[in-house]
Amino acid sequence: MFRSDPGRRGSFGAIVASAFAACSGVQNSPAPDPAAALSESVFDCSVQPILIRQCSYSACHGIAGTTGTGAPLRVYSPGKLRATPAMTIDDLIVPLTMDEQHANFESAAAFAWDTTSVDDNWLLRKPLPSSDGGYEHKGGAIWQGGTKDTQYVAVRAWLTNTGSCP
Amino acid sequence: MTSATRTLVIVAAALAARDAYAFPTGLQFDLDPVMNDGAGGIAFNGAPRWTNHACDVCHTNTPGIIGLGLEADHPELFTTGWQGGMQYHLRVQLLNEWADAQNQKAGDNCGEVVTPYLPCDQNGFSLEIDDLTGKPQGKFVPVNDSACVNSGNAPTDVDAYVLMDGTAVIHNGAHFGMISWDLCWTAPPAGAGLLTAYLAVVDGNGGDGTPNFPANTTGDDVAIGALPIPEVGGAAPPPQNGGCDAGGRAGAGAGVVVAIALLVALRRRRARLAALVALATAAGCVHVRPTERETLARRNMKFGPDPIEDELDLHMQEAREGSQGGYGSSGGGCGCN
Numbered sequence: 001m002f003r004s005d006p007g008r009r010g011s012f013g014a015i016v017a018s019a020f021a022a023c024s025g026v027q028n029s030p031a032p033d034p035a036a037a038l039s040e041s042v043f044d045c046s047v048q049p050i051l052i053r054q055c056s057y058s059a060c061h062g063i064a065g066t067t068g069t070g071a072p073l074r075v076y077s078p079g080k081l082r083a084t085p086a087m088t089i090d091d092l093i094v095p096l097t098m099d100e101q102h103a104n105f106e107s108a109a110a111f112a113w114d115t116t117s118v119d120d121n122w123l124l125r126k127p128l129p130s131s132d133g134g135y136e137h138k139g140g141a142i143w144q145g146g147t148k149d150t151q152y153v154a155v156r157a158w159l160t161n162t163g164s165c166p
Numbered sequence: 167m168t169s170a171t172r173t174l175v176i177v178a179a180a181l182a183a184r185d186a187y188a189f190p191t192g193l194q195f196d197l198d199p200v201m202n203d204g205a206g207g208i209a210f211n212g213a214p215r216w217t218n219h220a221c222d223v224c225h226t227n228t229p230g231i232i233g234l235g236l237e238a239d240h241p242e243l244f245t246t247g248w249q250g251g252m253q254y255h256l257r258v259q260l261l262n263e264w265a266d267a268q269n270q271k272a273g274d275n276c277g278e279v280v281t282p283y284l285p286c287d288q289n290g291f292s293l294e295i296d297d298l299t300g301k302p303q304g305k306f307v308p309v310n311d312s313a314c315v316n317s318g319n320a321p322t323d324v325d326a327y328v329l330m331d332g333t334a335v336i337h338n339g340a341h342f343g344m345i346s347w348d349l350c351w352t353a354p355p356a357g358a359g360l361l362t363a364y365l366a367v368v369d370g371n372g373g374d375g376t377p378n379f380p381a382n383t384t385g386d387d388v389a390i391g392a393l394p395i396p397e398v399g400g401a402a403p404p405p406q407n408g409g410c411d412a413g414g415r416a417g418a419g420a421g422v423v424v425a426i427a428l429l430v431a432l433r434r435r436r437a438r439l440a441a442l443v444a445l446a447t448a449a450g451c452v453h454v455r456p457t458e459r460e461t462l463a464r465r466n467m468k469f470g471p472d473p474i475e476d477e478l479d480l481h482m483q484e485a486r487e488g489s490q491g492g493y494g495s496s497g498g499g500c501g502c503n
Contacts, residue, residue: 048200049198049199049200049206052199052200053199053200053205053206053208054208056199057186057219057223057224058186058223058224058225058226058383059222059223059224059226060223062186062224077199077200077203078199078200078201078202078203079186079187079203080186080187080224081186087378088378088379089187089378089379089380089381092186092187092203093187093202093203095200095201096200139217139219139223140217140218140219141217142217144215144217
C-alpha cells in the first residue's frame with residue numbers, strides 16, 4: 001500500500017518518529033532519600049535514646065517485620081531486638097553495633113519521606129495526646145506533655161536540623 | 167547445609183530474635199536503656215505517667231492465669247482509707263503461680279550453683295501509688311527482718327528495690343522462688359485525696375531452661391491491677407464502671423486485688439457480701455494490652471468519628487423517612503437530597 005503512495009508512507013514515518021520521541025523523554029525520577037537531609041550524629045545522641053527507652057519493647061517497636069505484630073518503626077536495643085539473633089544473654093545485652101544504630105536511624109528517618117509538614121511526621125504526630133492532634137498510636141500518648149514535651153522537642157529538632165549534641 | 171537444615175536455622179533465628187532479656191533485678195529499671203539494657207526509670211506498672219504501659223509491653227502472649235494481691239498491716243487502709251504521714255507495711259502477692267512453679271520451693275538453690283542446672287523461678291513486681299493527677303505520692307522503703315528500713319542503708323538482699331527517684335518500688339531480684347514481697351509505704355501529708363495503687367506482677371518461667379537464657383520475656387505470665395485507696399475523712403472513691411478501675415490484665419487478677427484488700431479488712435457478714443459483689447463485677451474487666459489497642463485507637467471507634475458526615479446522614483434519613491429526632495439535630499435545609 002505504502003509503495004503505491006509515497007505521501008502516506010512519509011506520514012506513517014512521521015507518526016512513528018513522533019511516538020518514539022514522546023516516549024524517549026519519560027523517566028522515573030528517584031525519590032529523595034529523607035535520611036540524606038538528616039543528621040545521624042544528632043539522631044544517635046538525642047533521638048535514639050528516646051526511641052529505645054520509650055519504643056523498643058517486644059510488644060511495640062522492638063520486633064522485626066512490618067506486618068502482623070511488626071511495625072514500620074523498628075528499634076534495635078540491648079536486651080531486646082538485635083539484628084543478629086543472640087545465642088546467650090551476654091550476646092543479647094552488648095551495646096548496639098554500628099549497623100544496628102544506622103538501621104535505627106534509617107528506620108526513623110524514613111518517616112520523613114513525603115511529609116509536607118514536619119509536624120505531620122508520624123514520629124511526632126501519632127504519639128501526641130489526642131487533645132494535641134495525636135491519633136491511632138497503639139501505645140497511646142507517649143509525648144504526654146504535648147508539643148512542649150522535651151522528647152517531642154528533641155525529635156522535632158532532629159527532623160528540622162536544628163538539634164545538636166552536647 | 168541441606169535446605170531442611172537451613173530452614174530450621176532460619177526458624178530458630180526468627181524465634182530467638184523475638185526474645186528479650188526482661189529485667190530480673192530492680193536496679194535494671196534505673197539503668198540506661200542504651201548502654202546497660204535498662205528501663206531508664208520507667209516502672210512499667212500500668213500507671214498513667216507510663217501511658218498505662220506495664221510488664222506486658224515485653225512479656226507478651228501471656229495467658230493471664232495468675233492473680234495479684236496487695237495486703238497491709240492496717241487493712242483499714244483499703245476501706246476507711248490512708249492516714250496522712252502514717253507508715254504501712256505492705257505485701258505484694260503473686261497468686262496462682264504456674265510458670266516454673268515446680269522450682270519455686272528450690273528458692274536460691276538453682277541455676278548454676280546446683281548440678282544438673284535447675285532453672286531459677288524468677289518472679290517480679292512493680293508498684294506505685296499516685297494521686298488523681300498521676301503524680302506519685304508517699305515514700306517507699308524496703309523491709310529487713312520485718313522492720314521498715316527508714317534510715318541507713320538497707321542490706322543488699324532485701325525483697326524490694328526503690329527506684330532512684332523514689333517514685334516506685336520493684337522486686338530487688340536478690341532471691342529466687344519469691345511469690346510475695348514486703349515493703350513499707352509512708353502516706354503523704356493529709357490532703358492528697360484519693361490515691362490509686364498501680365501494681366503489676368510477673369510469673370517468670372525460668373528463661374529457656376538453660377544457662378544461656380536464665381531469664382527472658384517469653385512463656386511468662388503477667389497480672390496488672392489498679393486499686394483506689396481513699397483518704398481518711400475524704401471523698402469516697404468515684405463510682406466505677408463495673409469495678410473496672412480495679413481492672414487487671416484478666417478479670418481474675420483484678421478481682422484478687424479487691425478480694426484480698428476487702429475480705430481481709432471486712433469482718434462483718436454484710437461487708438463481706440458487699441466485697442463479694444465488688445469481686446463479681448470486677449471479674450468482667452479486661453486490661454487491654456498495648457498490642458490490642460490498634461482497633462480501639464482507630465478513628466471509626468469513636469461514637470462520632472465525623473460529626474459533619476453524621477449531620478448529613480441524619481438529614482437524609484429524616485427527609486427519606488419523614489421522621490425527626492432521636493439522634494440529635496440534623497441541622498436545617500429544605501429536605502431536598
